[in-house]
Amino acid sequence: MKITLTVNGRAYPLDVEPRRILADVLREDCRLTGTHLGCEHGVCGACTVLVDGEAVRSCLMLAVQCDGSSVRTVEGLAGPDGEPHPLQRAFSAEHALQCGFCTPGFLMVAAGALEADPTIGDDPERVHGLVESNICRCTGYEPIRRAIMRAAR
Template sequence: MKITLTVNGDDVALDVEPRRILADVLREDCRLTGTHLGCEQGVCGACTVLVDGEAVRSCLMLAVQCDGRSVRTVEGLSGADGEPHPLQLAFSAEHALQCGFCTPGFLMAAVAALEADPGAGAGDERVRALVESNLCRCTGYEPIRRAITRAAARLAARPGA
């Protein structure tokens, strides 16, 4: 099937089998390998990407379902000038990653929440709910929670925010 995805702002024309999973198409066809597959059953969240701004498990979506839609991956997180996203810097500052395999999923879940609702990082409970959506086996989660809180504060303090 011929489809067009807008991936990190670029239109990409693809010819894919209907059964191909969005995550595989991003990784293999678009060569965007920052989206990782940790369970392929929607549980771990390592494959989280944004589809039309909403965080989804890309292992539980068919690429053909996204025809004409906009997909954002971890590769599209930094600014146009290569400036790191505040979430990326906050994850580093708080040691919120070790092996880094689950990290893109946490970043994308967090960016979706913070962009949809800049207040999402403010209340502890909401950050907690966000962190509870994905699995990490290395960090014990607390550094991830701190990183999102830190980035949210940073984003809220931005001029024009």
């Protein structure tokens, strides 16, 4: 099927098989490898991207479902001059990453939530709920929570 995805502001006209998942299309066809595949069952959250502003598990979404949509990946967080996004700076400052495998998913779920409601960072319980949607096996979750709250400020 012929589809067009707008990924990080750039149009990608693509010819994809109807059964291909968005994560594979982003990684293989768009060459945006920041979106990681972990469990491929929608549980770990490493593949989280924003589709029309909503955080989605790109391992569960078919690319054809996104035809005409705006997709934002972790590569699209930095500013046009390469300046890191406030979330990226906060993750660094709070030591909220170790191996980095889960980090793109956490960054994208947090970016989507903060863009939808910037006050989420004022409520530790809401941030806790946001963070528990993804899995990290290295850092524990406290530095990630602190980073999201820092970025919100």
